Amino acid sequence: xxxxxxxxxxxxxxxxxxxxxxxxxxxxxxxxxxxxxxxxxxxxxxxxxxxxxxxxxxxxxxxxxxxxxxxxxxxxxxxxxxxxxxxxxxxxxxxxxxxxxxxxxxxxxxxxxxxxxxxxxxxxxxxxxxxxxxxxxxxxxxxxxxxxxxxxxxxxxxxxxxxxxxxxxxxxxxxxxxxxxxxxxxxxxxxxxxxxxxxxxxxxxxxxxxxxxxxxxxxxxxx
Amino acid sequence: xxxxxxxxxxxxxxxxxxxxxxxxxxxxxxxxxxxxxxxxxxxxxxxxxxxxxxxxxxxxxxxxxxxxxxxxxxxxxxxxxxxxxxxxxxxxxxxxxxxxxxxxxxxxxxxxxxxxxxxxxxxxxxxxxxxxxxxxxxxxxxxxxxxxxxxxxxxxxxxxxxxxxxxxxxxxxxxxxxxxxxxxxxxxxxxxxxxxxxxxxxxxxxxxxxxxxxxxxxxxxxxxxxxxxxxxxxxxxxxxxxxxxxxxxxxxxxxxxxxxxxxxxxxxxxxxxxxxxxxxx
Ligand SMILES: C[S@@+](CC[C@H](N)C(=O)[O-])C[C@H]1O[C@@H](n2cnc3c(N)ncnc32)[C@H](O)[C@@H]1O
Numbered sequence: 001x002x003x004x005x006x007x008x009x010x011x012x013x014x015x016x017x018x019x020x021x022x023x024x025x026x027x028x029x030x031x032x033x034x035x036x037x038x039x040x041x042x043x044x045x046x047x048x049x050x051x052x053x054x055x056x057x058x059x060x061x062x063x064x065x066x067x068x069x070x071x072x073x074x075x076x077x078x079x080x081x082x083x084x085x086x087x088x089x090x091x092x093x094x095x096x097x098x099x100x101x102x103x104x105x106x107x108x109x110x111x112x113x114x115x116x117x118x119x120x121x122x123x124x125x126x127x128x129x130x131x132x133x134x135x136x137x138x139x140x141x142x143x144x145x146x147x148x149x150x151x152x153x154x155x156x157x158x159x160x161x162x163x164x165x166x167x168x169x170x171x172x173x174x175x176x177x178x179x180x181x182x183x184x185x186x187x188x189x190x191x192x193x194x195x196x197x198x199x200x201x202x203x204x205x206x207x208x209x210x211x212x213x214x215x216x217x218x219x220x221x222x223x
Numbered sequence: 224x225x226x227x228x229x230x231x232x233x234x235x236x237x238x239x240x241x242x243x244x245x246x247x248x249x250x251x252x253x254x255x256x257x258x259x260x261x262x263x264x265x266x267x268x269x270x271x272x273x274x275x276x277x278x279x280x281x282x283x284x285x286x287x288x289x290x291x292x293x294x295x296x297x298x299x300x301x302x303x304x305x306x307x308x309x310x311x312x313x314x315x316x317x318x319x320x321x322x323x324x325x326x327x328x329x330x331x332x333x334x335x336x337x338x339x340x341x342x343x344x345x346x347x348x349x350x351x352x353x354x355x356x357x358x359x360x361x362x363x364x365x366x367x368x369x370x371x372x373x374x375x376x377x378x379x380x381x382x383x384x385x386x387x388x389x390x391x392x393x394x395x396x397x398x399x400x401x402x403x404x405x406x407x408x409x410x411x412x413x414x415x416x417x418x419x420x421x422x423x424x425x426x427x428x429x430x431x432x433x434x435x436x437x438x439x440x441x442x443x444x445x446x447x448x449x450x451x452x453x454x455x456x457x458x459x460x461x462x463x464x465x466x467x468x469x470x471x472x473x474x475x476x477x478x479x480x481x482x483x484x485x486x487x488x489x490x491x492x493x494x495x496x497x498x499x500x501x502x503x504x
Binding site: 140 | 261446450478483
């Protein structure tokens with residue numbers, strides 16, 4: 001389901017008619033997920049193709065002393081690379097970067113990753129809002145923000161910022177989410193975007209990546 | 224004439240202003256944040272902006288240039304001081320197992336703890352050294368560029384609520400003593416025992432602008448480099464290389480590495496996971 005998208009679409013089409021303005025296409029997806037996240041990520045990430053043209057940056061709330069087991073087990077199941085983010089690492093397409101436990105993950109303007117031990121934001125470190133807000137700065141309209149299952153309201157403000165910067169909002173359908181509070185909070189904050197059931201998310205990401213690729217080929221004159 | 228402004232990112236103007244503010248802080252007061260992680264600096268500045276109700280960054284810059292006290296506020300904002308005793312217990316376990324045997328071979332030991340914040344890490348190191356029978360022959364130089372945290376570090380006073388977590392860190396890090404023997408407590412706070420402070424020298428040192436700290440047997444600098452960009456990381460790592468004796472040890476934070484730096488070839492890893500390195504020459 002798409003909500004409130006018509007205005008964005010119109011603006012977008014108008015832009016496309018003028019040859020000078022290039023349509024936005026997406027370079028990265030930031031994902032915020034909390035309680036119920038292991039299952040959600042286990043549904044989405046293994047379904048993505050190895051040649052995905054987008055990067056994923058993921059904050060999954062977890063205890064401060066959690067090890068990297070979850071990341072490693074996801075990586076084994078996935079065609080894309082799933083890894084814990086290293087600090088000052090250059091963000092690459094086809095890779096899913098997980099925020100390490102007990103660190104905030106931030107995106108620099110040059111699209112590298114910074115980690116920080118600054119105090120928790122809204123009781124969370126890593127915080128979804130910190131990732132979303134810094135990624136919105138770095139990617140502007142080339143960013144997709146996704147809020148998935150969770151029992152708190154982290155990510156809602158960040159998603160709003162992403163939309164204000166011209167990016168796209170995706171929220172997991174509260175009805176399909178293991179915990180609906182986080183999606184509900186996001187929907188309260190954001191007026192335009194897509195609401196998708198868990199099983200629709202991976203196909204949606206693949207489609208976005210494909211469109212981005214086609215548009216890129218078109219722009220560079222490749223076929 | 225019509226000047227068309229290419230609008231790429233909505234916050235581009237804001238980011239230019241942040242750059243100017245950082246430049247002003249440097250030119251006027253000598254504090255150099257130009258090569259710090261910009262995303263993190265920006266968050267801290269925007270937080271100050273909304274706390275103090277500035278209309279925009281330029282207004283804040285004006286205040287900064289006029290009011291020397293505001294510099295101090297900003298400095299507190301920009302130096303992220305979060306710390307714990309025995310933070311990352313596995314690191315302290317690795318210190319005991321991998322570093323202590325090497326340190327034992329020296330007649331006297333000089334340790335530089337750079338970016339020591341409010342001292343939790345310093346007292347943890349002192350405790351570990353005394354349990355390993357090394358503290359008596361050690362001197363710990365604990366430095367930070369923030370005088371407020373140094374003062375707190377020197378006092379060695381901590382709120383009582385945090386001690387439970389620190390005790391469990393201590394135990395996970397291989398500590399086998401009764402942790403409470405290292406401090407005196409009253410209802411609300413604890414103070415670290417004087418014996419632990421005996422061989423610690425606290426001093427102000429700025430890693431960006433100050434020089435070499437000579438002939439160290441071990442340098443511990445954890446969770447400081449993550450706030451720097453690669454260029455500054457390289458500079459500080461070469462400062463560390465020069466400050467270490469041959470075969471001296473360098474300990475970084477769990478998420479920091481020398482692997483991608485210009486100093487990578489000067490060291491060999493003795494604990495890859497806990498980021499403990501030994502200088503080759
Ligand atoms: C996050 S704390 C780390 C504290 C401790 N090392 C630990 O790991 O628990 C970072 C510290 O680095 C200090 N710092 C930041 N920039 C510095 C610089 N240029 N020179 C010296 N200290 C600096 C800050 O003041 C702060 O106390």
